Amino acid sequence: MPATVGDLRGRLRLADSWALLKPYWVSEDRKAALGLLAFVVALNLAVVAINVWLNNWNRVFYNALEAKDFPAFKTALAQFCAIAAAFIVVAVVKQFYTMRLQMRWRTWMTNRFLARWTAHQAYYRIEQSRSADNPDQRISEDIRSLTTDSLSLSLGLLNSVVTLLSFITILWTISGPISFALAGHAVTVPGYMVWVALLYAAAGSWITHRVGKPLIGLYFQQEQTEAGFRFGLVRLRENAEGVALYGGEGTEAGVLKDRFTLIRHNWHWLMVYMRRLVFVNSGYGQIAIVFPLIVAAPRYFAGKITLGGLMQINSAFGQVQGALSWFVDSYASLVNWQASSNRLLDLQDAIERAERDEAARDGANGIVVTQGGAAAPPQSGSAPLALLAQGLVLATPGELLPPGSPALGDDTTAGHGQILTTPFDLRVNAGERWLVSGPSGSGKSVLFRALSGIWPYGRGHVQHPAGARLLFLPQKSYLPSGTLADALCYPARGHTQDAAALRGVLVACRLGALVERLETADNWSLRLSPGEQQRLAFGRALLQQPDFLFLDEATSALDEETEAAMYALLVERLPHAAIVSIAHRSTVARWHGHHLRYERAEAARGAAGATLDTATASHKAAEPWAAQLMRPVVVAG
Ligand SMILES: Nc1ncnc2c1ncn2[C@@H]1O[C@H](COP(=O)(O)OP(=O)(O)OP(=O)(O)O)[C@@H](O)[C@H]1O
Numbered sequence: 078m079p080a081t082v083g084d085l086r087g088r089l090r091l092a093d094s095w096a097l098l099k100p101y102w103v104s105e106d107r108k109a110a111l112g113l114l115a116f117v118v119a120l121n122l123a124v125v126a127i128n129v130w131l132n133n134w135n136r137v138f139y140n141a142l143e144a145k146d147f148p149a150f151k152t153a154l155a156q157f158c159a160i161a162a163a164f165i166v167v168a169v170v171k172q173f174y175t176m177r178l179q180m181r182w183r184t185w186m187t188n189r190f191l192a193r194w195t196a197h198q199a200y201y202r203i204e205q206s207r208s209a210d211n212p213d214q215r216i217s218e219d220i221r222s223l224t225t226d227s228l229s230l231s232l233g234l235l236n237s238v239v240t241l242l243s244f245i246t247i248l249w250t251i252s253g254p255i256s257f258a259l260a261g262h263a264v265t266v267p268g269y270m271v272w273v274a275l276l277y278a279a280a281g282s283w284i285t286h287r288v289g290k291p292l293i294g295l296y297f298q299q300e301q302t303e304a305g306f307r308f309g310l311v312r313l314r315e316n317a318e319g320v321a322l323y324g325g326e327g328t329e330a331g332v333l334k335d336r337f338t339l340i341r342h343n344w345h346w347l348m349v350y351m352r353r354l355v356f357v358n359s360g361y362g363q364i365a366i367v368f369p370l371i372v373a374a375p376r377y378f379a380g381k382i383t384l385g386g387l388m389q390i391n392s393a394f395g396q397v398q399g400a401l402s403w404f405v406d407s408y409a410s411l412v413n414w415q416a417s418s419n420r421l422l423d424l425q426d427a428i429e430r431a432e433r434d435e436a437a438r439d440g441a442n443g444i445v446v447t448q449g450g451a452a453a454p455p456q457s458g459s460a461p462l463a464l465l466a467q468g469l470v471l472a473t474p475g476e477l478l479p480p481g482s483p484a485l486g487d488d489t490t491a492g493h494g495q496i497l498t499t500p501f502d503l504r505v506n507a508g509e510r511w512l513v514s515g516p517s518g519s520g521k522s523v524l525f526r527a528l529s530g531i532w533p534y535g536r537g538h539v540q541h542p543a544g545a546r547l548l549f550l551p552q553k554s555y556l557p558s559g560t561l562a563d564a565l566c567y568p569a570r571g572h573t574q575d576a577a578a579l580r581g582v583l584v585a586c587r588l589g590a591l592v593e594r595l596e597t598a599d600n601w602s603l604r605l606s607p608g609e610q611q612r613l614a615f616g617r618a619l620l621q622q623p624d625f626l627f628l629d630e631a632t633s634a635l636d637e638e639t640e641a642a643m644y645a646l647l648v649e650r651l652p653h654a655a656i657v658s659i660a661h662r663s664t665v666a667r668w669h670g671h672h673l674r675y676e677r678a679e680a681a682r683g684a685a686g687a688t689l690d691t692a693t694a695s696h697k698a699a700e701p702w703a704a705q706l707m708r709p710v711v712v713a714g
Pocket residue numbers: 205473474497515516517518519520521522523524704
């Protein structure tokens with residue numbers, strides 16, 4: 078049996094779970110939600126009432142049989158039809174409205190999590206800081222099971238309590254007292270069948286709990302191994318080309334087989350423990366058929382109860398015993414419910430941390446981005462716009478730097494890791510063209526992320542010119558699933574431009590062959606070559622007409638002639654836009670009049686650099702793989 082099973086059940090966080098569940102019931106949807114809940118609860122109570130009715134019917138029916146009373150037998154059958162019809166109607170309506178309530182609740186929670194996860198780019202921050210794994214699974218799977226299980230468990234509990242109360246009274250009334258002699262004393266136990274049912278259920282629950290307990294961890298682990306296997310399959314599908322080109326299918330098949338072996342191994346233990354549980358459960362169930370009859374038989378043979386009474390006791394006993402077994406029957410669901418709740422609580426914590434970090438950015442701790450006024454004095458022929466970066470220090474996400482680090486100050490809380498650069502300033506005026514160059518891994522892409530506002534790690538201030546449109550094109554642009562026109566207009570949803578404009582842009586970007594396929598839906602990131610995808614990104618820039626355009630190796634997949642054509646197109650169509658390009662190729666340089674170069678900090682040591690060097694040297698000593706500290710310097714064009 079796997080040793081880890083016991084550790085996988087997670088912590089009990091009932092108060093936190095309640096705090097997670099409660100907001101829906103006090104939200105703007107509360108009236109509809111509480112109305113639906115009241116209706117579903119009423120239907121559940123109706124089911125219990127029908128069961129009580131059926132229990133009574135048992136007595137009438139079997140008494141009619143015993144008395145060979147054919148008219149009473151026919152009346153009882155007619156009654157049964159009414160009971161069955163009522164049961165069917167209630168069961169159908171109950172199921173329907175319970176599912177409706179589940180989906181309403183799930184929709185509300187999903188929207189809430191989606192809104193918070195996507196707001197302030199928390200989804201990006203969580204990935205960078207790895208503060209919660211698989212948010213996708215948590216938002217889809219865990220919200221679904223949490224809402225579904227919360228309803229079914231609480232309605233199940235309600236049913237059991239009401240059933241218990243109803244049938245304990247019945248059982249108490251109909252079973253009567255039993256008298257026997259104990260050590261010379263006459264003992265009378267009132268409602269003795271109730272005590273028998275309690276003892277029987279307690280013994281059964283205890284045995285079931287003992288035998289079934291390991292299954293909880295095993296089911297948890299089964300979910301995990303299944304998810305791991307599914308993830309492996311999806312990864313192979315998504316990277317089909319890369320694997321095929323390397324001929325890596327043998328390795329992939331091996332990895333998938335290994336993952337499936339985990340499923341099989343866990344399944345083996347599930348089978349073993351399930352066999353024990355089914356043995357106990359079916360034995361318990363079989364005995365339960367005759368057990369109440371045996372216990373009540375003395376009173377029947379003594380003529381104190383009729384056959385109908387005996388059958389009614391039998392059915393009431395079953396109901397009481399079933400209600401008392403709720404905890405054991407629901408044990409696995411309860412643990413799964415707690416696990417889903419914990420996973421969502423972790424995601425919620427990660428989102429809140431991202432929100433807090435976002436709010437805490439103040440320049441000294443975390444890079445802060447503001448919208449400025451007319452930051453640059455108007456220059457002849459150019460708009461009074463400039464993008465400013467002041468005292469910028471770039472860092473990677475990760476563990477906190479030790480307190481007292483001279484690089485980021487004592488109050489560092491934003492989870493910075495490795496420092497990448499010494500402090501530097503940058504001013505990009507409207508219409509200027511800047512080249513950013515430096516060794517691979519020196520932090521050029523990180524600079525773009527910091528300028529865009531999605532990268533808080535480090536310190537300093539960035540000011541975007543008020544009202545200016547900024548567009549960042551990475552080396553590999555994201556292409557959404559949908560039509561080619563959707564991909565071209567992204568991030569706008571649907572077409573924001575007329576078809577003629579889209580066609581014109583495609584032709585200008587040397588993608589004329591795709592004009593006919595503008596309305597074709599496809600997985601365009603797999604269909605288009607990397608170079609075509611880069612030209613499509615240029616098309617986006619032409620459509621969006623940004624004031625500041627940032628190109629991060631955006632022509633790396635193009636031949637030099639096409640690259641030149643694309644830059645010429647930008648210069649022609651966006652004459653007033655500032656263009657900032659990261660590029661390794663020397664051919665790109667000629668399109669730019671300004672140059673920001675990353676140099677090794679040792680080679681450009683200054684006063685600030687010296688203190689940062691000290692901080693980094695100790696960091697690097699602990700982690701020899703750490704990146705080289707860089708100093709971005711403006712060099713003559
Ligand atoms: N999310 C992250 N977590 C940890 N480290 C990161 C993260 N993103 C980037 N880094 C590290 O930051 C450093 C700078 O990365 P960046 O992508 O900016 O380099 P670059 O100069 O653009 O490189 P290249 O020229 O190869 O594209 C690298 O050492 C990289 O490993």
